[in-house]
Amino acid sequence: METRETIQKELATIATNLSDLPKQTPYQAPEGYFSGLSETLISTAKESPSGKVRTLFVRLAVAACVAGLISLSIYIAIQGSHSEPMVKTEAAILSELDTLNQNDLIAYLEIHAQPGDMLTIEKNLENTYLSSSEQNEDILLSELLEDVSEQL
Amino acid sequence: MNTAGNTVHPEDTTLLEWFRQPETKDKSFTLLVKKYQEKLYWHIRRMVVTHENANDVLQNMFIKVWKGLENFREDSQLFTWLYRIATNESLSFLEQQKKKRVLSISPEGTDLSESIRADPYYDPHKLEWKLQLAIQSLPEKQRAVFNLRYYDEMPYQEMSKILNTSEGALKASYHHAVKKIEDFILNH
Numbered sequence: 001m002e003t004r005e006t007i008q009k010e011l012a013t014i015a016t017n018l019s020d021l022p023k024q025t026p027y028q029a030p031e032g033y034f035s036g037l038s039e040t041l042i043s044t045a046k047e048s049p050s051g052k053v054r055t056l057f058v059r060l061a062v063a064a065c066v067a068g069l070i071s072l073s074i075y076i077a078i079q080g081s082h083s084e085p086m087v088k089t090e091a092a093i094l095s096e097l098d099t100l101n102q103n104d105l106i107a108y109l110e111i112h113a114q115p116g117d118m119l120t121i122e123k124n125l126e127n128t129y130l131s132s133s134e135q136n137e138d139i140l141l142s143e144l145l146e147d148v149s150e151q152l
Numbered sequence: 153m154n155t156a157g158n159t160v161h162p163e164d165t166t167l168l169e170w171f172r173q174p175e176t177k178d179k180s181f182t183l184l185v186k187k188y189q190e191k192l193y194w195h196i197r198r199m200v201v202t203h204e205n206a207n208d209v210l211q212n213m214f215i216k217v218w219k220g221l222e223n224f225r226e227d228s229q230l231f232t233w234l235y236r237i238a239t240n241e242s243l244s245f246l247e248q249q250k251k252k253r254v255l256s257i258s259p260e261g262t263d264l265s266e267s268i269r270a271d272p273y274y275d276p277h278k279l280e281w282k283l284q285l286a287i288q289s290l291p292e293k294q295r296a297v298f299n300l301r302y303y304d305e306m307p308y309q310e311m312s313k314i315l316n317t318s319e320g321a322l323k324a325s326y327h328h329a330v331k332k333i334e335d336f337i338l339n340h
Contacts, residue, residue, distance in 0.1 A: 002307040011302070014327055015334040023303060026280040027197055028273055034193070037210075038185035042178060044211050045218035 161187040164230040171221050181218060188231070191304070192238045198299045199242035201267045201288070213241045228313060236314045239296050246292050264288045279337070286336035290329055297322055298329040 012019040097105075109117070162170075162183055170180035192213065197206040216237050224233060253263070265288050268274060268281065275281055287295055296315065300306045301322075308319040315322065 001309070004305050007301065007305045007307075011330065014330045017337065018330060018334055021279055021283065024280050025194055025198060025303065026273060026275075026278065026284060027201075027203070027271065029193065029197075029203060033203075034189055037189050038182045041185050041189075041211060041214045042181055042218075045181070045215045048215045048218070 159186070165226070168221070168224065168226065168230065181221075184217075184221075184230075185214060188234055192234060195235065195299065195304065196238055196242050198284075198287070198303060199239075199292075199295060200245055201264050201284075202271075205245065209238075209241050209245050212245075213238050216241070229310075232310055232313050235300075235310075236316075239300075239314055243292055243296065282337055282340065283333065285340070286333040289336055290332060294325050294329045297325045298333070301326050302330075 008019060167180050167184050167187075170176035171184070189210075193206060193210055196209045196213070197203065200206050200209055213234075217234065220237075224230070265285055268284050268288060269276075287298060290298060293315070297311065300311050300314065301308075306314075308322050311317075311322050312319050317325075
């Protein structure tokens with residue numbers, strides 16, 4: 001085990017100037033500080049466990065609240081996104097298309113239609129004209145027949 | 153029994169034995185504080201400089217001792233264990249102060265050299281004050297190494313247990329610290 005002498009010798013070999021200095025700490029403690037310290041420390045130490053537990057409890061409560069808020073916001077976000085189905089059915093799409101203005105549809109198709117889309121559009125248009133001309137003929141025929149029956 | 157100054161103190165083993173018995177727990181703790189308070193206070197004070205800081209660190213340190221003493225394993229000396237807590241508490245305190253200084257959110261986070269110069273007993277012409285300024289210029293852990301060796305005249309073996317560092321590394325650190333301090337004193 002090292003002795004005070006060996007420690008002092010070591011210092012002298014590293015820095016002679018320093019080994020010659022008196023090993024005094026220049027700081028001062030307030031008068032009478034040490035005489036009442038043990039009583040102060042024992043009362044502080046005895047009070048500390050409940051304080052620590054309370055601090056821990058408060059921390060845990062805050063952490064639980066934050067975790068709760070985060071979970072709630074995640075739940076609300078998920079619920080919100082699920083309120084409208086992610087994939088729409090064909091019927092839903094068609095019913096939505098019915099509500100659209102025809103001019104808007106044309107304007108959209110002029111901008112976004114692909115060359116391949118033209119065939120589909122033309123086919124649909126032919127069907128539309130066909131059905132509409134048939135309907136018109138029926139209407140005309142019924143009107144004519146009405147006129148005849150009135151004359152008779 | 154051993155003596156520190158003129159006071160007779162019980163042996164550490166006796167203090168530990170008394171601490172484990174509820175009826176003598178308080179008495180044992182009071183005696184333990186009385187036995188080590190001055191040495192530990194001055195060790196902490198040299199690290200944190202002001203009395204207010206040293207008092208705070210000492211209180212925190214003894215709260216930890218109160219809580220941990222019952223489970224203290226006697227495979228190391230009580231004195232070494234107390235010094236380890238005191239050193240760790242001081243280093244943690246300095247780390248917090250450093251963070252406060254960086255964030256500049258508190259006037260407490262003033263530089264330690266400024267605190268030395270603000271001491272009512274500070275005398276710039278006295279070598280012991282110059283030595284304190286030189287010590288504060290060292291990194292925190294090296295400061296602890298220097299103080300334990302220079303002021304407490306502690307063997308490297310004990311220091312190794314306190315600072316959890318190899319004896320070789322401590323020896324090198326102390327040599328560097330002494331050289332730096334010598335340079336500081338000669339150039340300031």
